[in-house]
Amino acid sequence: MKAAVIVFPGSNCDRDCKTAIERSTGAKVEMVWHGETALPSGVDLVVLPGGFAYGDYLRCGAMAALSPVMASVRDAAERGVAVAGICNGFQILCEARLLPGALLRNVSLKYICKPVDLEIANGNTRFTAAFNGRREARMTVGHGEGAYFADETTLDRLEGEGQVVFRYRQNPNGSARDIAGVVNERGNVLGMMPHPDRAFEPELGGTDGALFFQSALASA
Amino acid sequence: MKARIQVFLKPGVLDVQGKAVEAALHGLGWPDVSDVRVGRLIEFELSGDAAAAETRVAAMCERLLANTVIESYRVEVG
Numbered sequence: 156m157k158a159a160v161i162v163f164p165g166s167n168c169d170r171d172c173k174t175a176i177e178r179s180t181g182a183k184v185e186m187v188w189h190g191e192t193a194l195p196s197g198v199d200l201v202v203l204p205g206g207f208a209y210g211d212y213l214r215c216g217a218m219a220a221l222s223p224v225m226a227s228v229r230d231a232a233e234r235g236v237a238v239a240g241i242c243n244g245f246q247i248l249c250e251a252r253l254l255p256g257a258l259l260r261n262v263s264l265k266y267i268c269k270p271v272d273l274e275i276a277n278g279n280t281r282f283t284a285a286f287n288g289r290r291e292a293r294m295t296v297g298h299g300e301g302a303y304f305a306d307e308t309t310l311d312r313l314e315g316e317g318q319v320v321f322r323y324r325q326n327p328n329g330s331a332r333d334i335a336g337v338v339n340e341r342g343n344v345l346g347m348m349p350h351p352d353r354a355f356e357p358e359l360g361g362t363d364g365a366l367f368f369q370s371a372l373a374s375a
Numbered sequence: 376m377k378a379r380i381q382v383f384l385k386p387g388v389l390d391v392q393g394k395a396v397e398a399a400l401h402g403l404g405w406p407d408v409s410d411v412r413v414g415r416l417i418e419f420e421l422s423g424d425a426a427a428a429e430t431r432v433a434a435m436c437e438r439l440l441a442n443t444v445i446e447s448y449r450v451e452v453g
Contacts, residue, residue, distance in 0.1 A: 213439070213440070214442055217439065217442065221439070249444075250442065255444075256444060257442055257444045257445045259384075259388065259389070259391075259445065260391050260392065261391075262389070262391055263391075264391050264392065264395055304388060304444070304445055305444070306387075306444075329389070329391075
């Protein structure tokens with residue numbers, strides 16, 4: 156099992172992701188600088204971590220989506236490799252159009268950092284299988300622009316096709332239909348605002364994040 | 376020539392910054408203000424084919440300067 160964590164200038168959860176994946180799955184994790192034009196060979200999971208890539212210039216994720224490495228991430232996604240964007244990584248995947256929709260400023264206009272209760276709306280994805288049918292999870296969020304937005308037709312389609320993977324039980328940010336995480340049609344590219352990388356050991360307040368990474372790599 | 380691009384959230388997208396600014400203006404004694412939208416102005420110099428300038432700038436907007444999932448844009452070239 157091998158995972159790659161992409162490091163953009165301004166990423167700040169890249170090392171958290173590496174540690175979380177290593178400790179929860181035992182997988183080897185390679186850090187990949189955004190200027191690279193290839194991913195390590197045989198990679199089973201690519202993670203776009205949280206942070207403020209390129210200082211969130213223009214729009215969150217807009218500049219990062221154009222990084223050289225993103226062409227390789229796109230190729231990997233097309234080959235069926237699992238790709239997970241967490242927080243800023245979710246924003247980047249939306250800007251890269253690897254996922255539908257966009258993340259808007261929180262309705263409160265405040266940066267929110269707190270644990271949230273999530274509903275696992277689809278437990279049959281390659282990112283949620285290890286939850287073994289459990290319908291709830293708890294992780295923390297930390298974002299200022301996490302309100303998921305897509306037009307009504309897209310939202311209907313996402314719900315109809317089971318592409319809504321996580322929902323907030325109590326919507327913290329004004330996200331459309333309480334959406335906290337979505338997956339692409341093929342089921343191998345996922346974006347989520349909550350941080351599994353901040354919930355992989357009891358000392359961090361919960362271990363549900365470990366199940367997320369175990370799911371993603373078990374399906375490889 | 377100079378290009379000016381205004382980028383705003385689309386009408387159907389809640390502009391929370393606009394709402395906050397509107398409330399602040401009301402609080403300052405201008406209750407007759409409504410529909411405040413906060414957007415972004417991007418300006419740059421552009422050389423080359425003037426006839427195709429608007430098309431080129433529109434392509435830049437589609438590719439980078441605006442996220443058309445949530446934003447619309449207006450281009451002026453002159």
